[in-house]
Every structure is written in C-alpha cells, then in structure tokens.
Amino acid sequence: MIKKHLITRSPLRVFEDATHGGPGKGAVAVLASPKGVGKTACLVHIATDKLFQGKSIIHVSYASRVDYIITWYEDIFKEIAKNHRLRDAVAVHDEIIKNRVIMNFKQDGMKTEQVLRSLEAMITGGRFNAEAVIVDGYDFALAEPDDLQRFKDFAGRMNLEIWFSASLRETGGDMFGPDGTPVLLAAHTGQIDVLVTLEAKPEAVEIRVVKDHAHPPAGILPLKLDPKTLLLIVQEK
Amino acid sequence: MATTIERMRNIGISAHIDSGKTTLSERILYYSGKIHRIHEVKGKDGVGATMDHMELERERGITITSAATNVEWAGHAINIIDTPGHVDFTIEVERSLRVLDGAVLVLCSVGGVQSQTITVDRQLRRYDVPRLAFINKCDRVGANPLKVRDQLEEKLKHNAVLMQIPLGLEDQHKGVVDLVAMKALYFEGDDVRTDEIPADLREEAARRRNDLLDAASMFSDELTEAILEDRITEDLIHAAVRRGTIARKLTPVFMGSAYKNKGVQALLDGVVRYLPDPSEVKNVAIDRSAESGASAEVVLATDPEAPAVLLAFKLEDGSYGQLTYIRVYQGRVAKGTELLNTRSGQEIKVGRLIRMHADDMEDITEASAGDIAALFGIDCASGDTFTDPSLNYSMTSIYVPEPVISLAIKPKDKKTLDRMAKALNRFTKEDPTFRTFVDPESHETIIQGMGELHLDVYVERMKREYNAEVETGMPQVAYREALTKKVEFDYTHKKQTGGAGQYGRVIGYVEPMAEGTYEFVNDVKGGRIPREFIPSCDKGFKAAVKKGDLIGFPVTGVRVVLNDGQYHEVDSSDNAFQAAAIGAFRQVYAKAKPQILEPVMKVSVEGPTEFAGAVFGSINQRRGIIVSSIEDGSFSRVDAEVPLSEMFGYSMQLRSLTQGKAEFTMEFLKYGRVPAAVSEELQKLHAEKKARESK
Numbered sequence: 018m019i020k021k022h023l024i025t026r027s028p029l030r031v032f033e034d035a036t037h038g039g040p041g042k043g044a045v046a047v048l049a050s051p052k053g054v055g056k057t058a059c060l061v062h063i064a065t066d067k068l069f070q071g072k073s074i075i076h077v078s079y080a081s082r083v084d085y086i087i088t089w090y091e092d093i094f095k096e097i098a099k100n101h102r103l104r105d106a107v108a109v110h111d112e113i114i115k116n117r118v119i120m121n122f123k124q125d126g127m128k129t130e131q132v133l134r135s136l137e138a139m140i141t142g143g144r145f146n147a148e149a150v151i152v153d154g155y156d157f158a159l160a161e162p163d164d165l166q167r168f169k170d171f172a173g174r175m176n177l178e179i180w181f182s183a184s185l186r187e188t189g190g191d192m193f194g195p196d197g198t199p200v201l202l203a204a205h206t207g208q209i210d211v212l213v214t215l216e217a218k219p220e221a222v223e224i225r226v227v228k229d230h231a232h233p234p235a236g237i238l239p240l241k242l243d244p245k246t247l248l249l250i251v252q253e254k
Numbered sequence: 255m256a257t258t259i260e261r262m263r264n265i266g267i268s269a270h271i272d273s274g275k276t277t278l279s280e281r282i283l284y285y286s287g288k289i290h291r292i293h294e295v296k297g298k299d300g301v302g303a304t305m306d307h308m309e310l311e312r313e314r315g316i317t318i319t320s321a322a323t324n325v326e327w328a329g330h331a332i333n334i335i336d337t338p339g340h341v342d343f344t345i346e347v348e349r350s351l352r353v354l355d356g357a358v359l360v361l362c363s364v365g366g367v368q369s370q371t372i373t374v375d376r377q378l379r380r381y382d383v384p385r386l387a388f389i390n391k392c393d394r395v396g397a398n399p400l401k402v403r404d405q406l407e408e409k410l411k412h413n414a415v416l417m418q419i420p421l422g423l424e425d426q427h428k429g430v431v432d433l434v435a436m437k438a439l440y441f442e443g444d445d446v447r448t449d450e451i452p453a454d455l456r457e458e459a460a461r462r463r464n465d466l467l468d469a470a471s472m473f474s475d476e477l478t479e480a481i482l483e484d485r486i487t488e489d490l491i492h493a494a495v496r497r498g499t500i501a502r503k504l505t506p507v508f509m510g511s512a513y514k515n516k517g518v519q520a521l522l523d524g525v526v527r528y529l530p531d532p533s534e535v536k537n538v539a540i541d542r543s544a545e546s547g548a549s550a551e552v553v554l555a556t557d558p559e560a561p562a563v564l565l566a567f568k569l570e571d572g573s574y575g576q577l578t579y580i581r582v583y584q585g586r587v588a589k590g591t592e593l594l595n596t597r598s599g600q601e602i603k604v605g606r607l608i609r610m611h612a613d614d615m616e617d618i619t620e621a622s623a624g625d626i627a628a629l630f631g632i633d634c635a636s637g638d639t640f641t642d643p644s645l646n647y648s649m650t651s652i653y654v655p656e657p658v659i660s661l662a663i664k665p666k667d668k669k670t671l672d673r674m675a676k677a678l679n680r681f682t683k684e685d686p687t688f689r690t691f692v693d694p695e696s697h698e699t700i701i702q703g704m705g706e707l708h709l710d711v712y713v714e715r716m717k718r719e720y721n722a723e724v725e726t727g728m729p730q731v732a733y734r735e736a737l738t739k740k741v742e743f744d745y746t747h748k749k750q751t752g753g754a755g756q757y758g759r760v761i762g763y764v765e766p767m768a769e770g771t772y773e774f775v776n777d778v779k780g781g782r783i784p785r786e787f788i789p790s791c792d793k794g795f796k797a798a799v800k801k802g803d804l805i806g807f808p809v810t811g812v813r814v815v816l817n818d819g820q821y822h823e824v825d826s827s828d829n830a831f832q833a834a835a836i837g838a839f840r841q842v843y844a845k846a847k848p849q850i851l852e853p854v855m856k857v858s859v860e861g862p863t864e865f866a867g868a869v870f871g872s873i874n875q876r877r878g879i880i881v882s883s884i885e886d887g888s889f890s891r892v893d894a895e896v897p898l899s900e901m902f903g904y905s906m907q908l909r910s911l912t913q914g915k916a917e918f919t920m921e922f923l924k925y926g927r928v929p930a931a932v933s934e935e936l937q938k939l940h941a942e943k944k945a946r947e948s949k
Contacts, residue, residue: 132885138867138870142870
C-alpha cells in the first residue's frame, strides 16, 4: 500500500467524520480513560496519522522518559506499516520522524506558562511549524484553574490543535458523570472542544465521543482498540 | 614491593569535563603521599596538576591522554588510569576502560548528571566496569548531592546508594557523615577528625542508613539475618556493598569537595573496600592458535605462575624514548622476559620495567598478573597483545570507529617535513582513530580523526612536542557514496591490437547492502572465468569502490555478485580481469542511482532553559533535527541529529548565543543521505576541482 491510501483508510477518518472534522486548529481535545486502557497508544496513533499526512507535531510528555516515548512511536509505526503492507516503509519512517519533536517536562514545579514558553521557542525559535501538540501524562488533578485556558489560548494564537490524555483514577465515587463526562474533567469542559473517553468493556475497549464542539456528541463510535497492538481499528459490523 | 592480588586495584576516574576530575586525582596523589604539594589544574604557579602532564592540557585545563599512576592506600596498591573527559577523544576513554577493573564516576553536585556523564557511564557499562560515584564540589553555591543521587537513579538507572550524607553544604561544607560507622568525619587540613553525628543530622542519618542497609541486604543473607537479630557489624555491611558493587547492581555514593580537601580519604577507603581486585574480574582473550582458523575465547587466569599475557594499552613518546603502558592479565614479566607480539609475530625481550607516577617513574623488577606497568624501548602499536612465546592469544580487539573528518596539512618549510612525519608516525601508533595518508591526486598530507577538536589537538601537539608547525586546510567531512538500486553488468575489457593482448569479460550484478561496506560473491559456474582470475575480479571491484563517480568518496554498502564471464586462453590475465571489473563498475554506477551520504552526529546541548529558543534555532539553522528536549526546572537539554558538515564553528556560536552558559557534546551516529540541494552543490564542487586538477 502506498502512503496516500494509508491516510484515506485510517480509522481516524471515522473519528473525524463523527466529530465534524476532528478538533481542528485552535481547539483542545482530550482523550480520557482509566490507567492501562491504551491512552498513550491511541494518542501516538493520532500523532502518527498526522505525521503520515505530512504534518508536524510536538509530543509533550510530563511523565515518560524520551526513549520510552520513541519506542511507542516505533511500535505503532511498525504495526501500521505491517498491517497495511506499507511500501518503502523505511524511507517513509525516516521522512516522517523529521516532523516529530519530543519535549519532556516535569509537571511538579514546572508552570504551564514555562511549558508554553518552551513550546513557543520550539515553534518560532526552532522554526518548527507544528500543526498539533500532543500532551501526554498531564495530571489534571494538579492543574491550576487557568491552565487549560492557557493551553487553549496558545492553540488559538499558534493556530494548532492540542490533544491531551487524561488519566482517570478511582476516587471512591463514580468515574463518569451521567452524560459520560469524566468527573475529573467536569471543571474543564468549557475549555475542551472535543472529549473522547476510552472504557474497557468485556468484549472490547469502547470509544465514546462525549463532547463535540457545540454539536450534540456522536456517542459510541464504531471503532475499537485492537487488544494486541492497541491500534484503533474499525469495528466489524 | 610485591603486592598480593587481593590488595591491587586498577581504577579509572571518569567524569564530565570540568567536574573536577583532575583536582580529585591530584588530591588522591597528595593524600597517598605521592606528591607533596597541591597544584591547581589552571594553577597560577604554572605547574598544573600532576596527572595532567601534557603542556597543552595544562593550557586548556582538560585531560587528553591517559596516564597511569600508582598510589598506595591502606596497604593496597592502586593504579589510577586517568581517562580523558572529552567526547572527541572517545577512543582514548575506551582504551583506558579496557584495562580498568573499577571506576570512580565523578559528578558535580551542582550540574549533576550531564550529557557527557551519560556518555561516560555508557562506556563504563559497555566494558562492565563496576563503579563508585563521587559527588564533587559540595562547597559550590547550589550544591545538592541528594538531587544528584536521584539523577543517578533516574537518568543512569543506577541503584545508587548513599554511603554518606553531607555535613553542611556550600561554604558550610565541612565533611560527611559516614553511614556505615555512623560517625561524623571532619576533614581538617590533612587530617580526618571523627566525631559524633551532630544532633540535627541524627534523624536523617538514621533514615539514610536504613536505606543503605535495605539496599545492601539484597546482596547478603548474612546481613539480612544480622539486621533482624540486631547484630549488624561494619564488616557485614562492607561485604554486602562490595558484592553488590562488583555485580554492578549497586553504586555506592560518596561526596565531598576535592578542591577544599573534603571527602577524598573516605573515597579512597571506598575504593579499596568496594571495588574489585583483578582476580574478581573475568578477562577473556582469543586463542589464535585454535584449529581450523576458528578463534576460541579463553578465560585468563589472574595467576602469576601462568604463562604471561599482557596488553599494550597506551604508548607515549617521552624524553627517554617510547614508553609502552601495559596491563598484565596473566603470568608475570620481569627484566629479560621473552615475549611474543601476537599481532606482528615479533619476539621481544623486556628491558627496563617501570611504574609510573605521572611524570616521575620508579624502576621495578617485575610486574605480575593484575598489575599495570610500563616498558621501555618496545616497538609496538597501541592495542597489541604480548604473550609468553608458548601462547598465541589476542586480547579482544578494541572497537575502533571510522574517522569522520579529515584535514589537509602542509609543513611550514622543508625542514619541518621530517619532524611532521615523525610526529604523525607516533600519533597513528598511539591513537587508532587518528589516521594519515598522502592524497595521490593532490599530493597533500591528510589527517583524519573523530572531530574538529581531536585534529586540533594533534596539530597543536605537532607544534609543541615536535616543533613541527603546519598549515591546515579546511576540515573536510568524510562523505560516502552508496547505491540505491540493483543493476546488472556485462563488461568486456579487450585490447588485442599489437603486443601482448588483454581480454576479460565479467557478468553479474551489483546491489546495495544494508550492513557492511563491501562484499564480493563468486557465483561463476563451470569455469567460465578460471579460478585464478576470480580474486583479480574481486580486487578490481574493491579498487573501483574506493572512489565513487559523484564526488570521489568511497562507495559503501556494495555487494558484487559475479555469475558469468569469458576469458581468452592467451590474452586473459590478472590485470585484464581487474580492468574488466573496474570497467564494469564504472559502466553501471550511474544506473545504480548512487547517492551521497554524510556523517550525522548525535548532538546534545545543555544549558539554562532561557536559551532553549536560541538553541533550537541554532540546530534548525544547521540542518539538524531536534529529537527531543528535556526540561528539569531551569535546566534543559536538547538532543538532536545534525550533519557533521554543519557543525563547524558550533562551539563558538553556542557560546555567543548563550553567554557561554550552554555546552554541547557530539558523537558519530550514522551515515545519512544528503538532501538534493546539498548533493548537487557537492557534485558541482567536485567537478570544478577535477577540472582544475586536469588543467
């Protein structure tokens, strides 16, 4: 398969169709799930899909070590290349990784302003025209009230899309509210344009759109996570 | 003095540049009574630290060559191999590591684990060297040895265990609390005063000691039992920590300030307590006499009575002639011992045998298994193995990377030529990554090495040590060419008009190969090319790949498969088939869609976060790809991949961009394809050069 087909057949097109084109520039999207369901794999898949489209991305990590994140990208790329029998996989790989930068921060003691300053330095100083920023490992429980608004303003100003992962923890009460919104994120929904949750169900991981800009959300998507590779795949009917 | 093996230590002191390694070495020499005055590295008295014995190093305040020196501490003989701290001299570091049994990893209590610490640690790991950590400069503003211990764990994945905690930091730094003896050690002048732990530190000391006991007990059931039964002894702790350290599963952490004479004696105690003696380290050699050419690994016995095996790991040209540093792995050597150089096949007789203390030397009568000494007047290359003539062993060869940069040099005048040749001859023997040759086309002398600074140092040394001043050209990157497509060839070399004729025809294909530089496959059936001419074809292809047609650099990653051909009873010859092979390669080279490859370096830049934007920009400007950036508080590190050709002058740019607050390291990563625009430019320059030369 050549790269072009890989883009058109990506399961992420299903997601975009269900969310009026995806988050879009200037928007903040959040992928929320309990630990161990496959958030990071899913985020890396979203990022890799953008890389295939020739877009540049910055992967911001608050937790993992850089080599660990690179391994995620390598694994996801390998799986996609294998599943779709990608032609010239090595050349495609070398081409797209040039458009990926990983920035690692420690959240404790690191203010969001500082993180955004560094991101801006990368984009303007480093002339790295990122179209999306992927933020993994950000702890919403530690977030200051205005943090998400700062990210949203940044997305608007820099004309890019920001994807967060949110790790949901057992806190005694319910993890999800009645409309499916994670309790942890209830205070931030005003700043979130697209909110997607992953929930492990006995048969498969369920992917649900809880918020879609100002539109009524699409609910459960015909997608699932492949339990072996953790790749998003289209659910067979 | 004969020392038993249990009382020998061969250690290295490895560190990031400027973390105070040389000062620490100096203090060790001082406290062990080898020197009687302390000099600073960049001392105003112009004397400089004793270990840093080259004039040039004195000027730059960095250590370039590894000198071995012998000290005594607590009844033990310690050989200290001073390892260079700059990444451009990696081969020197690696060669030193080969002969170490243990190492002290020096860290700065302010800077912590920096990118070069990571490089050095990786090298120690590659050679399985057990290590202690010494967190130096605890007297500096911002000193935080506990944070550095955390970094050892997080960044280097060490099971780092505090053996001490500081007694005050910055200008209040007076000593350390020994968590094994549970005593305060005050370093006052040349003496160590032992006292009770100050009240305000008792609780922390008790807590940290528990951590130490927890970690140590993993390596000793005896200690575990003793802890349960509350009958812990210092010896039990020492034995457990020693076992963990030698297994490379535990890193004892010491601290102090070498400059302010704090903590050095306790570190030396740690060296003799926890680092292995030579018999506790497994060393293997390759038995080259093994049947059917297959090399067999043999484990060497650290036994003075066994036949001798030694490795020449360092050559030095001193005022008394060539000095060859050796490590004895097995057996013993004394004056008059006959040895075989297993590389050259030459037999030698040991003349003077000495033990070095930086610039001074001491004559010794013999050196036995485990020891490090130096020989006089032996002609050999660095890395050669010497054995008892009954053996034919080779110590595993030291990995030698290919040089990535070259520089044309020209002696200032005719008289200098001889001295320059002498210097180059010496350097190539000392340092396998330093190479030299005369370009057959330009007739220039070319030197090659691992980086700009590497070559700079040799140019300086030529001037200082050999009085050979040379003019240098522009540094030239070692490009490569590579095929991207498989193509078939069918080429006939024919000259049959008058005189002796020439005839050879070769048929087959060439294809790119991912690993290795060149491979020749003979697939000719039925004597279509007589067997005696097959090596001629191989030779011809080998000659052809030495220079690609694009820019005249070697072609790498080529597999040649020869599967058919033709010969002539009378006119075929070695020369004819060589010419046919060269012709065939030239004929199809363009069709194989060759491309130019360039060395790409792994570059790490570290500095205050405020300059991150400038650093990102500087890398982007140099065709670099930023792989990652890591921010930890106000400190950031950027890892990038940058073509070597774009790295010239980077240190200056970085200095001016960051007010000298950032630094970088680089090492060879891979050969990467050059972008089309650069490729065209290089080809244009090559064509111009050729046109000029043919005029």
